[in-house]
Amino acid sequence: MLLTVTHTTRYVFTEAVTHGLQRLRLRPKSTHGQEVLDWTMDLAGARVEAEYEDQNHNHVTLVSIEQGAEEVVVTCSGTVRTSDNNGVIGMHSGHMPLWCFLRPTALTKPGSKVRQLVSSIDVDKGDTLAFLHALSRAVGQQVEYVPGQTDVGTTAEEALAAGKGVCQDHAHIMISAGRLVDIPMRYVGGYLKMDDREEQEAGHGWAEAHVPGLGWVGFDVSNEVCPDDRYIRVASGCDYSEAAPVTGVASGGGDSHLDVQLSVAEKVLGGQQQQQSSGTGQQ
Known part of the structure; x- marks a missing residue:
C-alpha cells in the first residue's frame, strides 16, 4: 500500500523565545514492512543543528529555535510503501541490548493492578505468542478507549486503575505486563x-x-x-518518552500552545483505492 503523510506541528508562544532546542523524531526509516520513498521536513522559526540516530535507532533531527521567535512550525510530508507482515518486524537491531527492554520505566512500572492483570490471564505463559494475544485482549477489555482522560505523563498503573485511556495507555499497560513475565517490550509511535x-x-x-x-x-x-499495511513506524523506545515526536527545552517564551494537523491517506493508483479499515489516534 502507498501511504501519503502530511504532519504539521505548530508551537505558539505568548512571549519571544530567547533560546530553545528541540529533538524531532518525525522521520520514518525504511525497515521490514515499509519503504520510505520520499520525505521532507520544513521548518519555520527554527533551524537544523544536527541529525543522528539515537540509542533506539530512531532518526533524530536536533533543531534550535530562532532567538525572538514567537512561533515554531514543523511540517513533514512524504510517501511510504507498506506491506502486511502480520505485525512481524523481525530480528532486533539498534544500539540497545534486549535486556534494556525488560526494565520498568517511570511510565511502565508495574503496581498491584498490572500484577493482577497478568495473574488473571489463563494462558500458558510459556507460549509467548498466545499469552501476548490474550494480554492484548485483556487490556482492551479492562481499559475503555476514552480520549481526554489521561495525558502523556499518565502511568500504566494509573490508566489501568482508572479503566479509561487512549492508545498510549493501552501500549504502556501491555508493555508493563509483558515485562513482568520476562518478555522484552517496547513502545512504537x-x-x-x-x-x-x-x-x-x-x-x-x-x-x-x-x-x-x-x-x-x-x-x-x-x-x-x-499492525498491518495501514501502519507506518516512526520511532520506538522503552516507553512513550523515548519515542515522542517532539521533546525539548526553551528559555523565555512564556506559555506555549501546541497545534497538530495530520493527514494520512492512501495514494490512489490506476483510479482504484484499496479497501480501508478503521483506526484510532494517539494523544
Missing part, C-alpha cells in the same frame, strides 16, 4: 491510516514484543489487531 477520515488530531501508538523465533511483533490493543 507512528501513523495509522483510518477508514473514516484522512484528517487526524494526532499520531498513533502501539506496543511491540520480542518473541523467540519471530523477533519483534506489534500489538495494537486499541484496534485489536497486529
Whole structure:
C-alpha cells in the first residue's frame, strides 16, 4: 500500500523565545514492512543543528529555535510503501541490548493492578505468542478507549486503575505486563491510516514484543489487531518518552500552545483505492 503523510506541528508562544532546542523524531526509516520513498521536513522559526540516530535507532533531527521567535512550525510530508507482515518486524537491531527492554520505566512500572492483570490471564505463559494475544485482549477489555482522560505523563498503573485511556495507555499497560513475565517490550509511535477520515488530531501508538523465533511483533490493543499495511513506524523506545515526536527545552517564551494537523491517506493508483479499515489516534 502507498501511504501519503502530511504532519504539521505548530508551537505558539505568548512571549519571544530567547533560546530553545528541540529533538524531532518525525522521520520514518525504511525497515521490514515499509519503504520510505520520499520525505521532507520544513521548518519555520527554527533551524537544523544536527541529525543522528539515537540509542533506539530512531532518526533524530536536533533543531534550535530562532532567538525572538514567537512561533515554531514543523511540517513533514512524504510517501511510504507498506506491506502486511502480520505485525512481524523481525530480528532486533539498534544500539540497545534486549535486556534494556525488560526494565520498568517511570511510565511502565508495574503496581498491584498490572500484577493482577497478568495473574488473571489463563494462558500458558510459556507460549509467548498466545499469552501476548490474550494480554492484548485483556487490556482492551479492562481499559475503555476514552480520549481526554489521561495525558502523556499518565502511568500504566494509573490508566489501568482508572479503566479509561487512549492508545498510549493501552501500549504502556501491555508493555508493563509483558515485562513482568520476562518478555522484552517496547513502545512504537507512528501513523495509522483510518477508514473514516484522512484528517487526524494526532499520531498513533502501539506496543511491540520480542518473541523467540519471530523477533519483534506489534500489538495494537486499541484496534485489536497486529499492525498491518495501514501502519507506518516512526520511532520506538522503552516507553512513550523515548519515542515522542517532539521533546525539548526553551528559555523565555512564556506559555506555549501546541497545534497538530495530520493527514494520512492512501495514494490512489490506476483510479482504484484499496479497501480501508478503521483506526484510532494517539494523544
